[in-house]
Every structure is written in C-alpha cells, then in structure tokens.
Amino acid sequence: MDNTPPMQKIIALYLERELPRINAFLQAETDRLDESVRPPIQHVLAAGGKRLRPLLTLLAARALGAEGDKAYPLACSLEMLHSATLLHDDILDEADLRRGRKSAHIVFGRSETILAGDVLLALANRLVADYGQPRLTAILSEAIMRTAAGEVKEIANVRNTELTNEAYLDIITGKTAYLFQAACECGAIIAGSGPEIEQAAHDYGLYLGIAFQLVDDALDYVSPSDVSGKPSGGDLREGKLTLPLIGYFNSLPADRRAELEARFRDNALSEVETAAILDEITRLGLADRTREAAGKYAERAREALRSFPDRPEREVLDAILHYVLARQK
Template identity: 55%
Template sequence: MNILKAYMARELPRINQTLYDLTKDLEPEVLPLVEHVLKAGGKRIRPILTLLTARAMGCTRNDVYPMAAAVELLHSASLLHDDILDNAGLRRGKKAAHLVFGTSHAILGGDILFALANRIAAEYNIPALTHCLAQAIMHTATGEIKEIALLRNPAITRAQYLDIITGKTAYLLQVACQCGAIMAGADATGLESASRYGLNLGIAFQIVDDALDYSSSAAVSGKPLGGDLKEGKFTLPLVLYLQQLADEDKTRVMDKLASNAMDAKDIAQVVGAIQSLGLDVQTRQEAGTYITRAKASLEHLGDTPEKNILLSLLDFVLHREK
C-alpha cells in the first residue's frame, strides 16, 4: 500500500489545484455549491486512476490533469444527484449539498458539473473522450434507476445485484481508466485492458463495500452495521443469506423484508446471522474473482512504477477494512 499512498500524496495537490482552476470562474451563484462538494474531500481515486492508467500505458502528454479532474467532476455531479435520490443527510462527513443549498440548486449544480466535465473533454479534440464520458453517465444513471426499481425487493437475484453495482459504481471507475488509456493513445487492445481493469476494480470495490456493511471489522469505520438492509438495499450478503435458508424461514424473512416490517431487533438478528455464517467473509471472497480479472487485464503491460501501483490498488481494495 505504501507506493499507492506515496503516489496519492504526490499527485493530490496538483489534482486539487486543477479542480480549483477549472471551477473558479463559475458564476457566483454556482460556485459555493461546487466548492462545498469538492472541498468535502474524497480520496480522488478516479483522477488518480486516470493518471496511473495514462502513465502505465506510456502517456507522454503533459496535459493529463484537466482530463483527470474532469473525471472527478463527473463523479461529483453524480454524488450531487445521488444524495437527492437517497435523501442522504451526510456526504463525506459534511452536510449533503441538497440540504445546504436546496434540491433545485443541487440538481442544477449537478447538471453544470456534468457539462463542465464534457466541455473539458471536448477541449482535447478527441471525441472518444466525450463518448466514454457519455456512456459512463448513461450506464451509471441507468444502474441507479435499476437499484431504485429493486429497492425493498428481497427476490433480487445475484445477476440483478451485479447488474446494479456494475451500473452504479463500476462504470465511473472504468471511465477513469478509459480516459487515461485514450490520453496515452492506446490502441483497441490497450483501451480494452484499461476498460476491463476499471470495470472489475469497480465491481470488486462495491462488493467489498457491501460486505463491510455487515462486517464487524467495519466498526472501526464508525458506520453502523446493516445500513443497507435498513434502507432496503439488498446486497450480496443478504442474497447469500436468503439462499441458505430453508423454504419456510426464507418466506417468513422475505415477507418481512418486502413489507418493510424489520425493526432494529430484526436487523440486528439478520446482521448477526450473516456474520456467524461467515457470509460477509464469503462476499469479500467473491470480490476476489473480479480482482483476479482486473489483475489479468494488466498482464501485457510492461513493468512501470504505475503498473505496480495499479496492482497494489487491487490488493488494497480487496483487503480494506473501511
């Protein structure tokens, strides 16, 4: 992990400076909301992925930062809209933008950041960049619509679960890598490798996230356990739990889930059962499949410091405890 941390520490100031430079001329009615979102922090993992992919693929351009920042702006736009959908109270520990500035402002602020990301991409005169961004937004928003459609539906299948998390999480990590590959002038094979790396990393990231929501080790993160269950987001640990129940028990639990009749005790009981059956651990192991695929997609790349960091990032995602 140390090479990743060192890389992030080195690159973060320039990424943040670029984000500042690209947003500072927004109108005074818009800027405070954008600053609120950007200053809330976040790990900037997406722009870091753009830089790493570009350099691992031999990029020699010195103008990668604006594109990397554009990917972060796309992510920020998505967060602004997500928090409205989820009626989230907090984002990265700060009051969510829609509560500070109002829903209308947050919707329009998201639209502005989506457009700004596209404008930055258009300035490179490489239409493939815009095409990738557009696809990522479409897939992400579609994933979120699917998630909402399946909210509180305990009959969700593993395939539907994977479809949702690929949509809502993996495409934005994928596009970060695709943009890096395009900036490096990668050929079709290179672009495909970057795509597969980002997509599988994203799926694994979300599966681990969903495991952590049931995992006692997550207590270190300060997040209460079973939050997804409470919100009616039925993720892989629950899918695995329902699978192993006898038909009668399964019907009983599913009825309760479907009618939103779970109280705090019921939730604690399901969380406890998932832990004692080791299904949180099993969930994390399933993430390993995608980590392996992501690793394989880098095989043909020559040895560079950036390739090693991309590999170490995979280990970090698989083993993270918060």
C-alpha cells in the same frame, strides 16, 4: 520502524505527490465558474473522498506513456462526473450527510444542488472536449448513461427479494463499475495506446469497479472496529439487497425464508430482528464471502494489467487492487 505494507506505501507515495495537484486543478477550474453555481460544487469537491477515479485516469495514462501533465484535465473531469452524480444521489437518497459533512442540498437547497450537478456534468464535458478526441466524450457519456440506469434499477429493486445475484451484479456494474472503466479506458486513449491496450485498460477498470462495489457492500455488514462494534446494516435497513443479504435469504429453510422475506418486503422488521439478521450474516461469514467474490474480479483486473508495459505506474495500479480488496472503511 515503518510497518506500512509495501503496497499501501506505493499508493501513499503516489497520492502524496498527485492529490495536491488534482485538488489544485479542481479548485482552479471551479473558481472560474459563475459564482451563482459555485458554492454547492466546491462544497462537494472539498468534502474530499478518495479521488480514486482521477487517480486511475492519471495512472492508466502514465502507465501507457502519456507525457507530462496531459492527463490532469481528463483525470479531474472524472472526479467532476463522479461528484455530479453524488450531488444528484444525495437528493435521491434524501441523505443529510455526505463524507461526514452536511449534504449540499441541505446547505444550499435542492434546486441549487440539482442545477449544480448539471453544471458539473457540463464542465467535465467541456474539459474533455479540449482534448480534441470525440471518442473520450462518447465513452464518458455512455458511462454516465449506464451509471444512471444502474441507479434507477437499484431504486426499482428496493425490497425486491426476487433479485438474483446476476441482477445485483448488473446493478453494481452500472452504478459503479462503468465510471471506473471509463476512467481507465480514457486514460489509455490519451496515451495513444491502440485498441488492444485500450481494451485491457477498459477491463482493468471494469473489474476493479465491480470489486470495489462488492467490498463496499461487504463493509456494510462488518463491525467497524473503531466505533460501536456493531455493523451499520444501512443497506438492510434501507431495503437494499446486496450479496450478503441475498446469501442470507438463500441460506434459510423455505418457511422461515418466506416469512422473513415478506417482513423485509413490507419494511416490517423490528430492531431486534434486524440486529439478529446482522449477527447471522456475520456468523455465516457472508461478508467475507462477498469479499471473496470481489477477489475473483480483482484477479481478472490483474490479468488485464499483464498486457501493460513494465512501468512503475503498473505497480501502483496493481497496489490499488490490493488496497480495494483489503480496505476496512
């Protein structure tokens, strides 16, 4: 008997059909690149990932009546823009692994990877230009600017214990949600939806993106059932303040809070203290509270979806909201 929940099944069916086509398009477009720049680009794209952004573009475009294969180049541009930011991020973070494989800059060199990211940004722009709708370029350029600004703010606020919930939301909206928003809004535009529906697609993408990042931040404080039984606590170790940790500091009595915040700011927490904080965050249910916050944004996204016409793709977009809220990794 098939026990897959119906929502996940809807997405799975859609992915089964669409993922090979998205991947084939990405392969064909990058095969045409100069061989000097191709390897890091195909490396980051081959590492897989959820292909969530191109899927959103496809779904929004079709939910709103775009015909046939029109949306593939645009959808794939979104994955290229996202992958370009990953190539650059890996250098920022000095991350050695990406999606379980060695990062491009470790395999191909830092300079080659920075330049490959630039090529991927430009390739995405070139594909989008072919639609003959300069608004698409404007929206995607704006999204890239905001994504970069979000990342800069995140870096600037590492170990800043004065980061408020609002400033945290501003950071995650920047670094994650604007590209989701652009993915959906651009899909609506090529479907020729008109301003109201475009705004609805924009809102759906924006709120979905915020929910997605909130769940991501919650997952960092949750025990993965399949591995060690311990949460990774990567954000805590890296000095990144997210909602669970902000909530934890807020829960402490003033003295204890001042002391612990000072040690966190100075990157002076011992492994024992770190483990204790992770335990406390679990005990206080702060990861779950972060998921609840995500749920509120998902609800706003769902509301935006109500103005979409009644097509099967609307159901898939709705199922994606469930998937994003429920995901365990």
